[in-house]
Amino acid sequence: GESVGLHLPTLSVQEGDNSIINCAYSNSASDYFIWYKQESGKGPQFIIDIRSNMDKRQGQRVTVLLNKTVKHLSLQIAATQPGDSAVYFCAENWSGGGSNYKLTFGKGTLLTVNP
């Protein structure tokens, strides 16, 4: 039957392909961004972050790109593996001069990796 309230964007890729997950953020004053991975039945897991004074940051198999002009964030996963299957969330923060630590989360994208 239909899952009420389940309306996540989805991305399906083949194992070994590269994945690109996109996020449009809302606050032009946001200066810190995080990508989280949430596997079924678990809490969100930190993947990578980036500050607004950068436009690219690389981790292990992951790269985050930030385009402040259009308020767009993307997460690239190289050589996607079945273990990468999860929901991915972007989150933004406006530090407010150092006193604000609240995160605002995007809707999330469900990534499915087909073997």
Added chain:
Amino acid sequence: SAVISQKPSRDICQRGTSLTIQCQVDSQVTMMFWYRQQPGQSLTLIATANQGSEATYESGFVIDKFPISRPNLTFSTLTVSNMSPEDSSIYLCSVAAGETQYFGPGTRLLVL
């Protein structure tokens, strides 16, 4: 990063009852937060748990419905009061390390 645990991991409750969720961190942290994640949706911040003072609630969340305790720098509780089926969600605590937040495993609540 800190190791965060939550109890219970899941529960099924009857409407009208209350459930208290515990969050334990293995190190002292200044900032702790409680989030709600409704089925198939993103995370929404309920409140910031302040040590030694009342929690700071976000718009749409009130202390009578979601009372929070923060007795020390490693522990917090969230109570979901007078529950209804609409409270069925995952409840998550997080801790801040600088601007980065790390999350617990969540408490999956089903209200019948």
